[in-house]
Amino acid sequence: xxxxxxxxxxxxxxxxxxxxxxxxxxxxxxxxxxxxxxxxxxxxxxxxxxxxxxxxxxxxxxxxxxxxxxxxxxxxxxxxxxxxxxxxxxxxxxxxxxxxxxxxxxxxxxxxxxxxxxxxxxxxxxxxxxxxxxxxxxxxxxxxxxxxxxxxxxxxxxxxxxxxxxxxxxxxxxxxxxxxxxxxxxxxxxxxxxxxxxxxxxxxxxxxxxxxxxxxxxxxxxxxxxxxxxxxxxxxxxxxxxxxxxxxxxxxxxxxxxxxxxxxxxx
Amino acid sequence: xxxxxxxxxxxxxxxxxxxxxxxxxxxxxxxxxxxxxxxxxxxxxxxxxxxxxxxxxxxxxxxxxxxxxxxxxxxxxxxxxxxxxxxxxxxxxxxxxxxxxxxxxxxxxxxxxxxxxxxxxxxxxxxxxxxxxxxxxxxxxxxxxxxxxxxxxxxxxxxxxxxxxxxxxxxxxxxxxxxxxxxxxxxxxxxxxxxxxxxxxxxxxxxxxxxxxxxxxxxxxxxxxxxxxxxxxxxxxxxxxxxxxxxxxxxxxxxxxxxxxxxxxxxxxxxxxxxxxxxxxxxxxxxxxxxxxxxxxxxx
Amino acid sequence: xxxxxxxxxxxxxxxxxxxxxxxxxxxxxxxxxxxxxxxxxxxxxxxxxxxxxxxxxxxxxxxxxxxxxxxxxxxxxxxxxxxxxxxxxxxxxxxxxxxxxxxxxxxxxxxxxxxxxxxxxxxxxxxxxxxxxxxxxxxxxxxxxxxxxxxxxxxxxxxxxxxxxxxxxxxxxxxxxxxxxxxxxxxxxxxxxxxxxxxxxxxxxxxxxxxxxxxxxxxxxxxxxxxxxxxxxxxxxxxxxxxxxxxxxxxxxxxxxxxxxxxxxxxxxxxxxxxxxxxxxxxxxxxxxxxxxxxxxxxxxxxxxxxxxxxxxxxxxxxxxxxxxxxxxxxxxxxxxxxxxxxxxxxxxxxxxxxxxxxxx
Numbered sequence: 001x002x003x004x005x006x007x008x009x010x011x012x013x014x015x016x017x018x019x020x021x022x023x024x025x026x027x028x029x030x031x032x033x034x035x036x037x038x039x040x041x042x043x044x045x046x047x048x049x050x051x052x053x054x055x056x057x058x059x060x061x062x063x064x065x066x067x068x069x070x071x072x073x074x075x076x077x078x079x080x081x082x083x084x085x086x087x088x089x090x091x092x093x094x095x096x097x098x099x100x101x102x103x104x105x106x107x108x109x110x111x112x113x114x115x116x117x118x119x120x121x122x123x124x125x126x127x128x129x130x131x132x133x134x135x136x137x138x139x140x141x142x143x144x145x146x147x148x149x150x151x152x153x154x155x156x157x158x159x160x161x162x163x164x165x166x167x168x169x170x171x172x173x174x175x176x177x178x179x180x181x182x183x184x185x186x187x188x189x190x191x192x193x194x195x196x197x198x199x200x201x202x203x204x205x206x207x208x209x210x211x212x213x214x215x216x217x218x219x220x221x222x223x224x225x226x227x228x229x230x231x232x233x234x235x236x237x238x239x240x241x242x243x244x245x246x247x248x249x250x251x252x253x254x255x256x257x258x259x260x261x262x263x264x265x266x267x
Numbered sequence: 268x269x270x271x272x273x274x275x276x277x278x279x280x281x282x283x284x285x286x287x288x289x290x291x292x293x294x295x296x297x298x299x300x301x302x303x304x305x306x307x308x309x310x311x312x313x314x315x316x317x318x319x320x321x322x323x324x325x326x327x328x329x330x331x332x333x334x335x336x337x338x339x340x341x342x343x344x345x346x347x348x349x350x351x352x353x354x355x356x357x358x359x360x361x362x363x364x365x366x367x368x369x370x371x372x373x374x375x376x377x378x379x380x381x382x383x384x385x386x387x388x389x390x391x392x393x394x395x396x397x398x399x400x401x402x403x404x405x406x407x408x409x410x411x412x413x414x415x416x417x418x419x420x421x422x423x424x425x426x427x428x429x430x431x432x433x434x435x436x437x438x439x440x441x442x443x444x445x446x447x448x449x450x451x452x453x454x455x456x457x458x459x460x461x462x463x464x465x466x467x468x469x470x471x472x473x474x475x476x477x478x479x480x481x482x483x484x485x486x487x488x489x490x491x492x493x494x495x496x497x498x499x500x501x502x503x504x505x506x507x508x509x510x511x512x513x514x515x516x517x518x519x520x521x522x523x524x525x526x527x528x529x530x531x532x533x534x535x536x537x538x539x540x541x542x543x544x545x546x547x548x549x550x551x552x553x554x555x556x557x558x559x560x561x562x563x564x565x566x567x
Numbered sequence: 568x569x570x571x572x573x574x575x576x577x578x579x580x581x582x583x584x585x586x587x588x589x590x591x592x593x594x595x596x597x598x599x600x601x602x603x604x605x606x607x608x609x610x611x612x613x614x615x616x617x618x619x620x621x622x623x624x625x626x627x628x629x630x631x632x633x634x635x636x637x638x639x640x641x642x643x644x645x646x647x648x649x650x651x652x653x654x655x656x657x658x659x660x661x662x663x664x665x666x667x668x669x670x671x672x673x674x675x676x677x678x679x680x681x682x683x684x685x686x687x688x689x690x691x692x693x694x695x696x697x698x699x700x701x702x703x704x705x706x707x708x709x710x711x712x713x714x715x716x717x718x719x720x721x722x723x724x725x726x727x728x729x730x731x732x733x734x735x736x737x738x739x740x741x742x743x744x745x746x747x748x749x750x751x752x753x754x755x756x757x758x759x760x761x762x763x764x765x766x767x768x769x770x771x772x773x774x775x776x777x778x779x780x781x782x783x784x785x786x787x788x789x790x791x792x793x794x795x796x797x798x799x800x801x802x803x804x805x806x807x808x809x810x811x812x813x814x815x816x817x818x819x820x821x822x823x824x825x826x827x828x829x830x831x832x833x834x835x836x837x838x839x840x841x842x843x844x845x846x847x848x849x850x851x852x853x854x855x856x857x858x859x860x861x862x863x864x865x866x867x868x869x870x871x872x873x874x875x876x877x878x879x880x881x882x883x884x885x886x887x888x889x890x891x892x893x894x895x896x897x898x899x900x901x902x903x904x905x906x907x908x909x910x911x912x913x914x915x916x917x918x919x920x921x922x923x924x925x926x927x928x
Contacts, residue, residue, distance in 0.1 A: 082819060355901060361642065
């Protein structure tokens, strides 16, 4: 279980500041979901956490600092599931998941028995054994997402980063993937940081939410705290209605703008 | 753990090393060249049209067993349509014709080295730069085929004939300007005064419109028209295999301003002789001097 | 190698995993056999009819301490051992190198249309060769003639230029800018080469001959010239098999897996450049092999570079040896340019393989 601490992190792309002075504490074993409008900087922040881009400020991973860690050290602690993973269509599922073991294999080395055991176990847990020999190009959307998560888990990380893991999936598959992640989070004591557009799902699964708007962290806390009509209305710029249920769940309902002419069927 | 990682590498390296060692050992075992002979050759192959002409001229023709597909002179030469000067195969030449001498003007497919390895004597005679070099090549052929006196005779005859032609023609030809076309527009390749054929013209005191050092420059039509040579020669004037006729040249746009065109002084040269440097340079010289004569007759 | 403690789960046997491992080994074995047979065919068959059993007999008679008279005449023996053998070995070496480099480039650029001449290698080598030919440079340095030396240097310089041009344009990390840099450099160098050719048309046939490609040998000199570079390239590329699979996930994913993508790319491109330049320097530009052979191997179901690379090498070697066999016998006593043969044989064969594989899905 690893804690992630961001202290005044800023990221610039060219001369444009995309992420501005973000300070965020992700407790160990928690699931924090980054929400916010398009272009707010969620993906950029995740990429900074994955050390794909340079950041100013400090990112602490457990006791160490991200920029001081070695490449392999980072890869053994952090795994990133990208928004649209480019899957090489000709590869088999088992071989693809095995690529997740790369951080543990030397430059010219090859995988050993231990790596095979790890991959076998992950395939079994994610119910992918039947698909082990299937080509990546022959998978459905839901299967593909499971496979991508499997590859990330093969890194045996302590922190899992997910960028829009449920885009392009139907509701059933979305829930499946999120349940899967929740399961694995408990089983492997992972700290999860994800970014998503779906506010309701984010509220259902994440322990804490962080609302990013125009590169800055504007709200942070439990889903009930962050998802309020005022907060969301201000930063998304649309009319919303937030319902806090008694059992703790939160739902976000869009409110359609009043129209001048009534469409037929409405009173 | 490290041992395990490297064991497979060891195997791979050992196999590679053994293979390389086997090849290295095999080379001296297998690499003994066949012995070569130094007697007079009895079976000659020529894949150079110029050398073919020379061989027959010096009297070695009866020893020639095969010539390439372009060697069309003399007509009695044993032409093999499959034998192509630009893509020969040493193994096939050696086996099909069993030569003890091969004359080559273009080293394609490393044929010279390969023939030597098969114990065949090879004489390499590329395009001659000038007449002296052409004479030397004929002399070499004579030495190599045991026809030294035949070669001497041919060279002497060439020299006498050239002298004779110069003697009669120089007064008429000297000072005339000419353009020698190798290929028609849009390619526009000319033979300059520095080419082999250009030097023949120079012997007659004629001036080429270009002295380009490469020998075969690509001239712009503007330049040709501006230079307005008094005579035009066509080295490629067989229309049925891509050449041009005098009429085609005269009707090119803008060319009517050229003196040679207005004076109807466009002459075709023997296509084959114009691309070779053997005994038939005499034919070229005669054609050139005849052209000079007829030009002078028409225009004092 | 560090591992985090595994959760307490009952583990299935690793046998469910890449079962393909055994199958791949079979393919490699088949590849070795095909190459051996091809090389034997190249040795036994030629413009001249020499019975194979006599060739074997001649080989045996050369073993020290074996007192047997050779059944071959000295000229036939010279044909077999001094003409055919070096030529077959060179064909295998070049064919293998081109196919290996093609597969490596297709992997590193994640593009199925990549071939080993991608970054201007062909144009650079062509210019170098043209310079050596038209200026009649005839020096020999350390046993290497001017022509292959200039071609080799030209190839390396071209790739270097492509790298510089690509870096100055884009962010420097993208392989697209590198490829585009190679296109620009190739166009420029080809123009220079054409200019030189036009100025020296008497050498045109020689230059053209070189460009069409030939596996003809002058004894073992071509093999020896090429061998050290080929071995270096071979070793480096084969060792990067697994990393090429990782690079296939995209730069970002590869970096999150701890891979130094820029270094891997440089290593592979460097090795391919050296191997291809060495091949081109001694045989001219033989096309088609580097592009198509890796695809044929993929159509056989080989997915991972660990097997794709060596199998491409074996298949490419066999293919070129067989094409050369056709080139030197089909129009005897002349030879066909080998580039023509590789295209004429390879294209329909590839189409056929493509069709049958589509049937199986």
